[in-house]
Amino acid sequence: MKKRFFRFGFLLLLSVVFVFGWWTPPASAFTDEQKIIAEVWRIVNQSYVDDTFNHQNWWLVRQKALKQPLKNREEAYAAIGQMLASLADPFTRHLQPDQYRSLQVNTSGELTGVGLQIALDEETGELQVLSPIAGSPAERAGIQPRDRILEIDGLSTKNISLDEAAARMRGPIGTNVTLRIIRDKTEPQEIKLVRDRIALNPVFAELRTQPEGLPFGYIRLNQFNANATQELANAIARLEQEGAEAYILDLRNNPGGLLQSGIEIARLWLDKGTIVYTVNRQGIIGSFDATGSALTKDPLVVLVNRGTASASEILAGALQDNHRAFLVGEKTFGKGLIQSLFDLSDGSGLAVTVAKYETPNHHDINKLGIIPDRVVSWESVSRDLVATEADPQYKAGLDLLIPPAVIADAA
Incomplete structure (x- = not known):
């Protein structure tokens, strides 16, 4: 009888430890940083096209993100980036306030930069040119669709997000940015561009x-x-x-x-x-x-x-x-x-x-x-x-x- 009771108590203890290990405070007790992580997780949970979430337990991904020590908004954004990266979908991404404003401008007004539409190759993760905007500095320099961007001002584009890459290529009119480009099997080349106003009349x-x-x-x-x-x-x-x-x-x-x-x-x-x-x-x-x-x-x-x-x-x-x-x-x-x-x-x-x-x-x-x-x-x-x-x-x-x-x- 004692042996049976001991086994039952041990299993109960294990259950309590397991639940406690993944316990997070109620939403009312979240910090501001945890609230934004939970908000992102909830939207993805309700809307994402793949209900397997890249064959992983999406709830545990949430718990892992919320358990991180988050001192400020930048660390919260980094945790969100890690959470979304687990989906292996470069098109599902978090946009910081300035990036979000830039995206909204890109679909409705005008911007200043080099005039490149870019994407991440889903198989290689390389930063790739979709197309240069007509009349832009990038088009005048001869950059073409499918060109791969290896560096932006000397910074490698490996593991860089689309929005960070776009932000680095935008900037005030008249300023310079240098791209290291490779096309097909040719040798990489450096192309210096002068940022300009990009007309978005389509x-x-x-x-x-x-x-x-x-x-x-x-x-x-x-x-x-x-x-x-x-x-x-x-x-x-x-x-x-x-x-x-x-x-x-x-x-x-x-x-x-x-x-x-x-x-x-x-x-x-x-x-x-x-x-x-x-x-x-x-x-x-x-x-x-x-x-x-x-x-x-x-x-x-x-x-x-x-x-x-x-x-x-x-x-x-x-x-x-x-x-x-x-x-x-x-x-x-x-x-x-x-x-x-x-x-x-x-x-x-x-x-x-x-x-x-x-x-x-x-x-x-x-x-x-x-x-x-x-x-x-x-x-x-x-x-x-x-x-x-x-x-x-x-x-x-x-x-x-x-x-x-x-x-x-x-x-």
């Missing part, structure tokens, strides 16, 4: 005429920011009045932006059909559809390349799968994940991957990209020759508009 459009006399609208869309839908609608309306009978939409080196902007712009071209499917962590599929409000039914060619990413791929996939456009160029970047932004109580922000998307034909393009209808390799041409007949991808698109090779109008 649309360039003009009426052009082929030798055969067919007037067409050439539209280059650089980014899906808050102004993109209205600016593109204005451009299409103007080109229709000027007599455009076909269109070339240039999405090359467009790194994406706002999901809603991509959907609304697809509706400018589509009268009917699904634009995109979204799949959350429960496997529930939602969809966004055309609303019968297309501004034109004229033939459409879309130019894409390795820098065409995210919302650009949503638009390209919608137009391709609905047989509304003919895609020309290279396989696209392959970012098929959707992030939502969350305001945090201390003025910082949180970007969380909340879903993945599929094209209307249920193609998951994440890490795979979209293959164009006509593959044409990119050949480096000077900036002033892009979208001229010296540009092979543009020329291939132009050939599709020449009678009798004109692509069919939308069904």
